[in-house]
Amino acid sequence: MHEPAVVVDGLAVRRGRAAVFDGIGFRIPRGEVTGLLGPSGCGKTTLLRSIVGVQAGVRGRIEVLGSPAGSPALRTRVAYATQAASVYDDLTVRQNLRFFARVVGAPSGDAERTIELVGLTAQADRRVDALSGGQRGRVSLAVALLGSPELVVLDEPTVGLDPVLRAELWTLFRRLAADGATLIVSSHVMDEALRCDRLLLLRDGQLVADTTPADLLASTGTTDPEAAFLAIIASEHGSAADPEQAQDPSRASEASQDPQPSRAPHPRHGAEADA
Numbered sequence: 001m002h003e004p005a006v007v008v009d010g011l012a013v014r015r016g017r018a019a020v021f022d023g024i025g026f027r028i029p030r031g032e033v034t035g036l037l038g039p040s041g042c043g044k045t046t047l048l049r050s051i052v053g054v055q056a057g058v059r060g061r062i063e064v065l066g067s068p069a070g071s072p073a074l075r076t077r078v079a080y081a082t083q084a085a086s087v088y089d090d091l092t093v094r095q096n097l098r099f100f101a102r103v104v105g106a107p108s109g110d111a112e113r114t115i116e117l118v119g120l121t122a123q124a125d126r127r128v129d130a131l132s133g134g135q136r137g138r139v140s141l142a143v144a145l146l147g148s149p150e151l152v153v154l155d156e157p158t159v160g161l162d163p164v165l166r167a168e169l170w171t172l173f174r175r176l177a178a179d180g181a182t183l184i185v186s187s188h189v190m191d192e193a194l195r196c197d198r199l200l201l202l203r204d205g206q207l208v209a210d211t212t213p214a215d216l217l218a219s220t221g222t223t224d225p226e227a228a229f230l231a232i233i234a235s236e237h238g239s240a241a242d243p244e245q246a247q248d249p250s251r252a253s254e255a256s257q258d259p260q261p262s263r264a265p266h267p268r269h270g271a272e273a274d275a
């Protein structure tokens with residue numbers, strides 16, 4: 001049995017004056033796709049940033065591939081694609097990939113491999129500023145996949161994509177895991193839960209479930225993950241779930257939505273630590 005890819009114990013994170021997490025813990029197994037799901041503002045990005053080692057104000061233990069999160073030894077082994085596409089607008093897709101391939105020391109040919117992986121071969125010679133939002137996101141994803149990292153951390157990679165593209169990306173995630181990579185994929189679209197091997201469900205900085213899709217549905221007696229999430233919330237509070245949220249759990253904490261600003265040009269190295 002392999003060591004888990006990620007071990008988190010007693011994680012507490014403060015951002016500004018507020019505590020986002022106050023002592024959560026879990027394990028993420030290797031070679032699987034773990035979905036990090038929960039409403040907007042629940043702490044998904046903060047947790048991903050903590051795992052990647054770019055979040056300030058972190059207490060507790062986070063081990064990634066056997067080393068403390070953020071260790072220099074993890075630089076080429078862990079990839080992180082933020083919500084903001086972190087690529088150069090005035091370069092073509094291919095130029096971006098070739099540039100970042102040199103930065104991370106990826107083998108020659110890796111630029112072409114990752115362009116193909118994310119389905120951008122036809123756009124390879126287009127400048128990034130001439131691409132759609134979804135295509136730009138996929139350029140960022142291709143950069144993250146350079147050098148075949150062992151752990152791939154993706155913050156809402158399917159947001160804003162049409163259903164066909166979403167399905168294609170999930171096929172790619174499954175393929176990467178089948179080839180041995182560990183993926184952590186955040187989403188506030190509960191339907192995506194069913195595509196994961198494991199699920200971490202967050203709400204207001206609390207880990208409300210650490211489970212599998214099958215167990216989530218079985219334990220809540222529901223047939224869709226959105227209803228399951230609401231059933232968990234309801235059981236925690238001993239009350240019926242809010243029918244408003246039943247329409248769209250992402251509305252639960254919309255007031256605290258706070259998009260991440262654009263980060264460092266290289267997703268692999270993420271951003272400087274901030275609040």
Ligand SMILES: Nc1ncnc2c1ncn2[C@@H]1O[C@H](COP(=O)(O)OP(=O)(O)OP(=O)(O)O)[C@@H](O)[C@H]1O
Nearest residue numbers: 015016020040041042043044045046256257258275
């Ligand atoms: N730079 C910051 N400074 C202070 N508080 C922040 C900062 N960024 C986020 N927060 C707060 O931390 C909490 C968790 O935010 P986070 O971005 O991790 O949530 P999320 O689940 O990723 O949300 P979304 O799905 O909208 O991206 C929220 O209450 C948010 O307002």
